[in-house]
Amino acid sequence: MRMNGNQKPQLHGGMPKLDIATFKRLFSLILIPYKGRFVIVFLCIIISALSGVAGSVFLRILIDSYITPLIGSANPSFGPLIQALLLMLAIYASGVVASFVYNRLMITIAQGTLKSIRDSMFSHMQTLSIRYFDTHSHGDVMSLYTNDADTLRQMVTQSIPNFINSIITVTAIFLAMLLTSWQLTLVVVVSLVLMLSISSKVAKKSGSYFMAQQKAIGKTNGYIEEMINGQKVIKVFTYENRAKDRFDRLNEELAADAFNAHRFANILMPIMGNISYIQYVLVAIVGGLLALGGIGSLTLGAIASFLQLSRSINMPINQMAQQLNSVAMALAGTKRIFALLDESSEPDEGYIRLVNAKQNEEGTLTATEEKTNLWAWKDERTNTLTKLCGHVQLHEVDFAYTADRLVLQDITIEAKPGQKIALVGATGAGKTTITNLINRFYDLADGKIQYDGININTISKDQLRRSLGVVLQDVHLFSGTVMENIRYGRLDATDEQVIEAAKLANADTFIEHLAQGYQTQLSGDGTSLSQGQRQLLSIARAIVANPPVLVLDEATSSIDTHTETVVQRGMDALMQGRTVFVIAHRLSTIRNADMILVLQNGRIIEQGTHEQLIEQKGQYYRLYTGAFELE
Numbered sequence: 001m002r003m004n005g006n007q008k009p010q011l012h013g014g015m016p017k018l019d020i021a022t023f024k025r026l027f028s029l030i031l032i033p034y035k036g037r038f039v040i041v042f043l044c045i046i047i048s049a050l051s052g053v054a055g056s057v058f059l060r061i062l063i064d065s066y067i068t069p070l071i072g073s074a075n076p077s078f079g080p081l082i083q084a085l086l087l088m089l090a091i092y093a094s095g096v097v098a099s100f101v102y103n104r105l106m107i108t109i110a111q112g113t114l115k116s117i118r119d120s121m122f123s124h125m126q127t128l129s130i131r132y133f134d135t136h137s138h139g140d141v142m143s144l145y146t147n148d149a150d151t152l153r154q155m156v157t158q159s160i161p162n163f164i165n166s167i168i169t170v171t172a173i174f175l176a177m178l179l180t181s182w183q184l185t186l187v188v189v190v191s192l193v194l195m196l197s198i199s200s201k202v203a204k205k206s207g208s209y210f211m212a213q214q215k216a217i218g219k220t221n222g223y224i225e226e227m228i229n230g231q232k233v234i235k236v237f238t239y240e241n242r243a244k245d246r247f248d249r250l251n252e253e254l255a256a257d258a259f260n261a262h263r264f265a266n267i268l269m270p271i272m273g274n275i276s277y278i279q280y281v282l283v284a285i286v287g288g289l290l291a292l293g294g295i296g297s298l299t300l301g302a303i304a305s306f307l308q309l310s311r312s313i314n315m316p317i318n319q320m321a322q323q324l325n326s327v328a329m330a331l332a333g334t335k336r337i338f339a340l341l342d343e344s345s346e347p348d349e350g351y352i353r354l355v356n357a358k359q360n361e362e363g364t365l366t367a368t369e370e371k372t373n374l375w376a377w378k379d380e381r382t383n384t385l386t387k388l389c390g391h392v393q394l395h396e397v398d399f400a401y402t403a404d405r406l407v408l409q410d411i412t413i414e415a416k417p418g419q420k421i422a423l424v425g426a427t428g429a430g431k432t433t434i435t436n437l438i439n440r441f442y443d444l445a446d447g448k449i450q451y452d453g454i455n456i457n458t459i460s461k462d463q464l465r466r467s468l469g470v471v472l473q474d475v476h477l478f479s480g481t482v483m484e485n486i487r488y489g490r491l492d493a494t495d496e497q498v499i500e501a502a503k504l505a506n507a508d509t510f511i512e513h514l515a516q517g518y519q520t521q522l523s524g525d526g527t528s529l530s531q532g533q534r535q536l537l538s539i540a541r542a543i544v545a546n547p548p549v550l551v552l553d554e555a556t557s558s559i560d561t562h563t564e565t566v567v568q569r570g571m572d573a574l575m576q577g578r579t580v581f582v583i584a585h586r587l588s589t590i591r592n593a594d595m596i597l598v599l600q601n602g603r604i605i606e607q608g609t610h611e612q613l614i615e616q617k618g619q620y621y622r623l624y625t626g627a628f629e630l631e
């Protein structure tokens, strides 16, 4: 899980770097659908910022023109004062209303933007190739939807509007102060410079500790995640105490770094507070002296108003750095989100699709909208139809996952319709890779693969995958009922067809024994089911899909012999009448294969039927007679 602080900009200290390109892109994303609302937000921010300043400036008029004349008056009339007070109230109230309105609008804008970003991310993610997921961990992709989306929300709803508010407030206050008295403004500027230089010194000191803290958080979280995932292994190896000791150490490091980071950050506030009090007193003294000396024609109202202004400039100035930091942090996350959106989709230039077909007596195929049991490949360019038979050929295929190492070399295989081809070889020999290529999860480095005589590069990927069934050792079940999980093989299958498939797969018996039978809810990847039961469901799923070509990754020894027999019978039912590629982990199950291919380091070193290979007395013979371990 990426929680690593070193990818985030520094929390405190130094001027954060803003990623302008990302900001522009995000801004246009927000601006286009919400133009009108954005204008209202901007106006409201201005009203809200100016009302605070206007209130302070009005204080001067209130004192000088309304309160002072009343002092010593024998017959004071409070009418004008009350009117002035009401006006002041109205100014402040308009600020409150404006701030309420823009905050509400920003929530709508942020949530709307986030929703559309999440939608785009998820739909785009579905179009990415397997290679993307090979090179990006699940944790990293997940954190785009969680951490990064959340900082983006915070930035749009809070940091950006508050930053704009702060800029307007600071500018307006500064102008108002200058207009009141340049001498007092000088006092405030000096104290502000002092404050900012101290804060940047402290921030520099705590900055490195904050980085260390972020790293420690990343390490601790990663460890916790690993330990949660590995709970079973921890218990089996009674690793609990050691796991706890290691966690204690990480936790101590985190606590120490956090202590240092916050020690400096926390002394900052009291220091700033005290400087601002000193500034207040200084302004009052200097203001009083100037007034007494008759310099700058300072009135009582002007001093009171100035004091109020000088108090209210400190907060937005101090907050601006923090708001900029949050924006920079959120932009880093937004950049990662955009990187996912910019990731190029799995290319698919295939123009051959699967269609339902009818065949007349002369054997001529015609495409039909009806649901027939006959399928054909339709070339969209030439409108020719080729019957779907399940004839798969690999011609001199080379393949590499990474540029530096060929994983498959010169692989030539022919699987005629209905044939069973077994792939045998030590772990890492390249068996799964061959099936990944037939699926077009990856593109070949050299050579070609043909399906019913058609180069699979010209077949549209989803259509190709529809014609291939895959049963993996590692069965993935989704949250939903048993019925829905089997129906995943073909979404338009009726309940009867699902049950039929489950019966064929030998899964029916155990499903009937579940609390709610086919309606039993599975959750958390079907953890309540045994390994064998999960495998039976996946076989039933493949039977429902009814593909002419199947890839079976045989169950390994994780199931007992009785279950294995049940699963094997399910597999046998599934294989009936289809072209099958079996990745064999036990040689006993492939004796009847039409062709056995022995792979070693990405090359086929032997091929033939079981009898032929035994006769050859080569690698297969050694594997079979136990002279050589398969795994």
Ligand SMILES: Nc1ncnc2c1ncn2[C@@H]1O[C@H](COP(=O)(O)OP(=O)(O)OP(=O)(O)O)[C@@H](O)[C@H]1O
Residues within 6 Å of the ligand: 134, 401, 402, 407, 425, 426, 427, 428, 429, 430, 431, 432, 433, 434
């Ligand atoms: N996504 C990947 N990226 C890079 N290399 C990979 C990837 N998947 C597999 N490999 C490498 O390719 C080689 C062949 O792997 P493959 O999974 O095809 O072996 P296998 O024969 O199916 O093994 P097993 O019986 O253990 O499943 C291995 O050396 C493996 O490390």
